[in-house]
Amino acid sequence: MGRPRRPLLDRERITTTALEIVDEKGEFSVPQIAKRLGVQTASVYHHVDGRDGIVELLRERVATGIDAATLDLPHWDDAMAAWARSYRSAFAAHPRAIPLLMTSPVRAPKVLHQYEKAVGRLLDAGFALPDVMPVIIALENLVLGSALDLAAPETMWELADEAATPRLARALGAIPEGRADQAFELALTGYLSHVRAAYAP
Incomplete structure (x- = not known):
C-alpha cells in the first residue's frame, strides 16, 4: 500500500x-x-507533550480568535477595551473550554506573547509595574465571566410565583434584548473608569 x-x-x-x-x-x-x-x-x-500539552494546544487554538492588533490603538483605554471585546468573542465561541483553560498555567508561547504585548501597552502608557498584572487579571475576570454569560440561557431566573417576588418580576420583564452585551459594556465601562482613576498615570 x-x-x-x-x-x-x-x-x-x-x-x-x-x-x-x-x-x-x-x-x-x-x-x-x-x-x-x-x-x-x-x-x-x-x-x-501529554495532557498538559493538549491543554496548551487548545489555549493557542481558542486564542487565535483574539485580535492582538487591538492593543496597538493609540490610547491605552481604547486598546484594552477593544482587546477585551475581541477576547470575549473568542472565548464565547468555546465557553466549555473556559474552566479547563483558566485552571491551568499559561505556557503556550503564542499566548504568552499576547500577554507580553498587553503588559508593554500598559507600561508604555505609564502604569506602575506592580499595577500592571492586577489590571490585566481584573479585565480577564470580567471578560471570561461575560463569555460564560453569553452561553447562558437568555432568562436565568425562573419565577414560580411572581406574586412572591413582584419587583424582581417587573425588573426581569424590563430587561432589554441583548442583556449579556449590555451587562458586559456596563462592567467594562465601570472597570475602565476605575482603572483611569486609581492606576492610570
Missing part, C-alpha cells in the same frame, strides 16, 4: 478533535481523542 497523502495524525487534528470533545462535554481525555481519531492512545502521546 502507498503511504497516505495526509498523515493520519498530527497536532492540528489532535487539537481540533480535543476542542470538539471539550465543546461537547466540557472536558477531554487522551483515550477519547484517540478513539475519535481511530488510533491508539500511545500514538497521540507521540505527537503531544
Whole structure:
C-alpha cells in the first residue's frame, strides 16, 4: 500500500478533535481523542507533550480568535477595551473550554506573547509595574465571566410565583434584548473608569 497523502495524525487534528470533545462535554481525555481519531492512545502521546500539552494546544487554538492588533490603538483605554471585546468573542465561541483553560498555567508561547504585548501597552502608557498584572487579571475576570454569560440561557431566573417576588418580576420583564452585551459594556465601562482613576498615570 502507498503511504497516505495526509498523515493520519498530527497536532492540528489532535487539537481540533480535543476542542470538539471539550465543546461537547466540557472536558477531554487522551483515550477519547484517540478513539475519535481511530488510533491508539500511545500514538497521540507521540505527537503531544501529554495532557498538559493538549491543554496548551487548545489555549493557542481558542486564542487565535483574539485580535492582538487591538492593543496597538493609540490610547491605552481604547486598546484594552477593544482587546477585551475581541477576547470575549473568542472565548464565547468555546465557553466549555473556559474552566479547563483558566485552571491551568499559561505556557503556550503564542499566548504568552499576547500577554507580553498587553503588559508593554500598559507600561508604555505609564502604569506602575506592580499595577500592571492586577489590571490585566481584573479585565480577564470580567471578560471570561461575560463569555460564560453569553452561553447562558437568555432568562436565568425562573419565577414560580411572581406574586412572591413582584419587583424582581417587573425588573426581569424590563430587561432589554441583548442583556449579556449590555451587562458586559456596563462592567467594562465601570472597570475602565476605575482603572483611569486609581492606576492610570
